[in-house]
Amino acid sequence: MLHYPAAPSSELDDLGVAASNAADAFLPRYFARIGYDGPVAPTLEVLAALQAAHIAAIPFEAIDALTGAGVDIGADAIDAKLIGQRRGGYCFEQNGLFLRVLQAIEFEAEGLIGRVRWMLPDDAPPSPRTHMVVRVTLDGRPWLADVGFGATVPPAPLAMDSEEPQPTRHETYRIVRHGDIWQVAARIGDDWAMLYRIENKPPPAIDYELGNWYTSAHPDSHFRRQLIAARTTAEARYGLRDNRLTTRLTDGRIDRRYLTADEIERTLAEIFLLPVQRHWRPAIERAATAEIAG
Template sequence: MELLDAYCARIGYTGPRAPTLETLRALHQLHPAAIPFEAIDVLLDRPVLLAPEAVDAKLIHAGRGGYCFEQNSLFQRVLSALGFQVEPLIAQVRWMAGAEALHRPRTHMVLRVTIDGQPWLCDVGFGSSVLTSPIRFDLQTPQSTPHEQFRLTPQGNEHLLELVLGDDWMPVYLIAPSPCRDGDYEMANYYTSTYPQSHFRRDLIVARTTPEARHALLRNRLTIRRADGGSERRFLSADEIELALAEVFRLPVAPDWRPVIERAAAAVWDEHHGAGSAS
């Protein structure tokens, strides 16, 4: 019970702990609002450790965030402790990557939770486009969440997750069907956190999604996408980034983060070609 008590306190959950769809939905919405998505340790050349005690120490007790392997492995253990039937899966990220995504390795962890014979996709670790509610694996029609609509489309024996932005359906990731082994996650995590071309090695990426809005920091650009459809974007100085990390993303900013923050503040953007280089 120690894990469940600590986790529920971390995300502010005080409801029933029965393994029901209502419990799953409540946890799934609270988690991304309380535990931000971030990979600051990667930028500090610190290893991302997936051992349960390391994840709990960081995400629960230290008030930090993490990325998919940390977030969803924690969520998996919590759901299993509550009595849910949970299977860990792995996906190939397609989000905002164009044709290049077809050649990417599978580097994203998601979960399949089965309740009364119905399979649900759960994912509390996908940055600024994270699901805020589980969605059915066995439906192809659009499914509403507290934020955007999503849909899952069979692609051979895999499933493509898409979300709607404006009038367009955007690919998010392609999910492999078979449960994933811990060793496969270890390898994917090592690639994601150490490969020189990994965007986590280059960019400050932080996100927190509340019922009211999605907050996303990419380098020095803070974007807020509100649940009512409105949005705003602004560019931050180093001091403003530090303040946003503490107040918007609720992270315990440490003095040794300052070089990472200053590099992010110096980013140069080319709006005609997306993100430019960071000096």
């Protein structure tokens, strides 16, 4: 076994200052990105405000998976894409960023991973572990924070120690625990639709890498075949699936429209706030010709 000499205390102090300076620079950039200028403290009110601001400002999208560009979930790559380039991303990017933000504010927060069950029949075989969420503990109570689940993303923190329905500005949610598995569902109409099953134990980083590889590169991943984007504001949810744009208002009204390629491009820019890039055009044109069932 190799033994390395301990760094002098002055060097450790310098490292601490560097880490502090990095956090000081990171948070203002993130706050500017989501338009947040409220208090900064590890409280439930701040968590809820950050979650709402994040999902309104940073859209869910997986265009890099669709075009074959690949998705890098390293911290520097996520910051460059979601903050610097004002792009969106999917769960590993979105919740990876949100977790680091919360930890920088000194929330007691950790990442969890689970299996997506959205739109699957109850008897469907197990799906891969491809969804990351964040668990935040406040005064001993666990809360689920998720900013990366597309058009049904919870718009507010959800208490993980209660099986009672939890209303939000949009859908009502419910979390039921079965041993070491947390089952998260949303009420859609008169029925409960399961979103995902989350494992109780925080995974090693390699599990996120494997889940990200499957989501971004495996031929069975729907992100490799469909143009998908979503954004949730206080007033509405917007969801784009290939050429179909769905708008769900909080008063219950629903609007669905089918778009041409040019309209998809404008929608990505105007509704999903994305800096549309020229090399996306072939994927956009394919999406414009898609036939969507359901």
